[in-house]
Amino acid sequence: KAGVTQTPRYLIKTRGQQVTLSCSPISGHRSVSWYQQTPGQGLQFLFEYFSETQRNKGNFPGRFSGRQFSNSRSEMNVSTLELGDSALYLCASRAGTELYNEQFFGPGTRLTVL
């Protein structure tokens, strides 16, 4: 079974631009979560989507948004980029039908904001 895939793997943007990151979950998984990883703040939860609906949301500004498609693929968008948005963005998928389901992470997208 293929794992979680994320594209692109690396991105360089400038302040004020916007960016869209993509995640394809493990086949059959209906839940996709997004996390931001930085040296200063560690791993922080952004949001979770299940069956195209946002099920949970972390404490990030409205510039961070996401969506999920009918095939469970998910995208997250960051608008008006700031230097502090430079981070590794990780996507995790799980079956989603039980609260205990294991979450499997993709390799991440490394975003650099100049």
Next chain:
Amino acid sequence: GENVEQHPSTLSVQEGDSAVIKCTYSDSASNYFPWYKQELGKGPQLIIDIRSNVGEKKDQRIAVTLNKTAKHFSLHITETQPEDSAVYFCAASPQGRLYFGRGTQLTVWP
């Protein structure tokens, strides 16, 4: 919300020795506790997990213990090998969302 603390932040051991990483959590509603290993340039990899109705779980050289009363859980790696070198994260989950500790950089010297 949930607060997870992890110690130590760095750990160096000789090959063959044991390594122990400890975490505490604050939310008694947390009922799922996974551990992840992250190697350089890769995403976190789930290595073992434990649910709140279990006190201990073992998988070959890796074991995890959970004390619900004290709200702490630990990862034990025995017979460490150089390939165990990585950053290890604990996490607690009240309802699907993961709250992570700050990570432990484990270095195993040959």
